[in-house]
Amino acid sequence: MMAVSMTPVLNALDAPTLFGVVAVFHALFCGVWLLLARVWRMAPRASHAMAVGQLLSTLNALLLASLPARVGAWHEFAVQATALVAVSLVVLALRRATRQRRNRLAWAWVGGGGLLAVLLASLAGLDGLARSLAGFSMVAQAGWGLWGLRRATRPDEPVWIVALLGLSLAGFVGMGLLRGLTPWLDPRWEALFVAQGAPTSLLALSQWLLMALAGVGLINLLVWRLVSRARNLLRRDSLTGALNRRAFQAELVEAQALLKRGMGFALVVMDVDHFKRVNDSVGHAGGDAALRHCVRLWRDCLRDLDQLGRLGGEEFGVILWDADLATATLVAERMRERLNQTPLIWSGKTLTLSASFGVALPRAHDAEGEIGLARADAQLYRAKAQGRNQVCVAAEAA
C-alpha cells in the first residue's frame, strides 16, 4: 500500500537515469567483491558469487535503462534472466557465508528450471507469464536461503547480522511475490513496476536497495568474523584456545568486583602432573597435544559461562560462576577423573595423564582476586605434595 501511495513521488524521477546510477553502483561493487576475493582472500567463494551477481545486476540495470526502445523477446528474456541469476547468486553467496549445506543440484534445478520456463514464455511472446515465472523463481530461491538461515549461524554471531541477511532475503521473497502476482492482478498493480512498457523508478530503487542490503549484511558478517578473530588472538592462548593469563586476570578482577555486589564464584587451579616427563617421552609436539587434550576434556566439564585460562606452562585456572565450595570441589573432582580416565594417544603411544587441583573461595576483601588465586594455588601445592592426582580444598573462611 505504501508503495502505491509513494508512486507520485517516484514518478517525478527519471527511471533511465536511476538505472544508470544503479548500474554504476553495481559495477563498482563488483570490483570491490573481486578485490576482496582475489587480493584479500576473504571468503573467496562467497565473494566471487557476489561479484558475478553484481556484474549481472549491472547488465540488468543497463538493459532496463534501454527497455523503452526494446527489441523483442530476447531482450525481455535477457532482462528477466540477468535479474533472476543475479538474485540466485546473491542467495548462493549468503548460503555459503552462513555455512548452509551445499546443494549444487537443487540450486541448479531451481535456477535452471526457472530460467528455462522464463525463456520459453518470453519466446512465446507471453511477457506477463515470463515476468510472473521469474518472480516466483526468485521467491523459491530467496525462500530457500531464508529457510536455511534459521540454523546456519553460530550462537556467538550477533543477531543483528542474521537479521540483516534475513531482511534482505525476505525482501527478495516479497519482491518476487509482487512480481509474480502483479501480471495477474489489476493493471494498476502491474504499473508499479512496468508502466507503458517501461520499467519504473520503483523497480530501480527496490532492486538497488535489496542488493545493497544483502551486500551490507554480507560485509558485516565477514568483517565481524575478522574482528572476532583479532579479539580471540588477543585474549586466547594460541595453543589451547583457553584464555591467556592476561585475559584470565582481567576476568578475575571483574569477578572480584562483582563479588562485592553479591555474585559469588569459586576458583580452581590445576597443574598437569609430571609434565616434564611427558615432554621428554613424546617431545614438545606431544606435550602440546597433551595440553590441548586436557583443555578439551576439562571444557566438557564446565558450563559455557565458566572461564578457563592458561596461567603458565602447564598450569590452568577456572572461574566457576555462582558456585560454592562443595560444587566447585565436585567440578574439580569430575575434571580430575575425566582426565585420568581418558588417555591420550600420541603417535602410537598411550599416555595416561593426571593433574592436581586446588580449590578456594574468594573473599570480599581480597585485592583484585589475586589473593583468592594464591589461596587456591596453596591448595594445589598441597595436592602435589600429597602425591598428585587429587583435589585439595581450602577451609572456608569463618
Add this chain to the structure above:
Amino acid sequence: MNWVVTAREMQTLLVANIGLYLLLAVAWWSLAVVARLSPVASWTLAGFNLTAGAAVLLRSERGLWPDSLTLWPSDVLLLMSFALLRAAIPAIARRALAWRLGVAVLLSGSLILAVLPYEGDLRWHARLINLGLLSLVLVAAWEAHGLLRQAGLRTRAALGFSWPMFLLALLMIGRAVDSLVQPGPGLDLRTPTPLNYVSLWGTLVLALVQNANFGFLVLLRLVLRIRELAEHDPLTGVYNRLAFEARLERAYRGFTRGRDFAVVMIDMDRFKKLNDALGHAAGDAALIRLVQAVRPCLREVDQLGRVGGEEFALLLPDTDLAGAALVAERMRELVVESGFEWLGSAWPLSASFGVAAARPEDTSGEAVLARADAGLYLAKAQGRNLVQASD
C-alpha cells in the same frame, strides 16, 4: 552544444546522490555497531556521509525551502562533512581523532560565511568553501599516504589507496579555477546544464570510490593487525613459536643453497624460583627485561622467538658457530648487567645459552635447534649462566 539535460534528470541525480550518501551512512553505522569494526573511525565516516548528504539536500532546495535553512546551514554542513573526513583518517590507524584543523576550518569558515551577505554573486562563498575543503582533503590525503607508508606499504601500493583523496583535492582546485574563470553568479545545483549534470555524476562516483577506499583502509589495518597478533608473543613482542619455526625452516632452505645460519637457545635461570617467590607478574616483567637486555645484540636480519615458557631462540643468518658463540657471550653479559628490580628489591637475572650452527648432515632447521637445545642442557648442568656451543 546539442546535449540537452532535463530538469527531471537533474532531480533524479540529486535524489540518487542524497540516497547514496544515506545508504553509505547506514552501512558505516552498521559496521560500527554490529561488526564493531574500528568503531570510532566507522562512526566518524557515517557522520561524514550523513552530513554530506544533508548538505547536498539543503543546497539542492535553494529557492524552494526557506533561505534560513538552505543558505548558510548547507555550506556549514559541507565544511563539517569534510572536517569529519579529515578527522577519520588517523582513527583508521587506531589513533586519536584529528579534530583540530577541522574545527578551525569549520569555525572560521562559518563565521566568515555568516558575515558575507548571501545575495547576488555567491562566487566568493564558493571560493572560500573550496579553499577550506581543499586544505582538509589535502591534509587528509597526505596523512593517509604517510600512515600507509608507515604500515610498511611501498609507495605505489600506498598511492593505490590514497589516490581517491588526491583526486578529490584536484576536483576542488578545478572548481576554484572554474569560479575564477566563469563570469556571472554561481549556478544553482538544480539548474539543468551539462556542467552541473557531469559534476553531479562525478560526485556520485567519487562518493562511491571514496567510501569503498575507506572500507579497504579499515580492513587493511585489521588484516595487518591480525597478522601481527598471529605471529608475535603478546607478552614480549618477539615471534611466537610457530612464526619462529617457519623462519627457521626458511633459513634451512637457504642453507641447502649455501647460506650459513646459526641458532642460539636462551633459557632464563631459576625462573620457577622467581615466579614462586615474587609471583607471575614479576616473572612476566623479568621475561620482558630479558628480551630488552639482549636486543642490542641483534642485527636487523636476526630473528628472536619465544619457543617455550622461559625459553627463547635466536636465529642468526650468515653466521658460523664462533660468531654465534660471541653473540651469545655478549648477550649473557648484558643479561647479568640488566639490573632487574621488582617492587624496589633487586633480583639478579641470568640466562644459559646453547649455540649450534647448521651442518651439512642436518636434515631440517629443527635438527639445528635440537643441537642448540642439547648445548643449553649442558650449560644448565655445568652450573648455569654459561654459553655452551655444541659441535
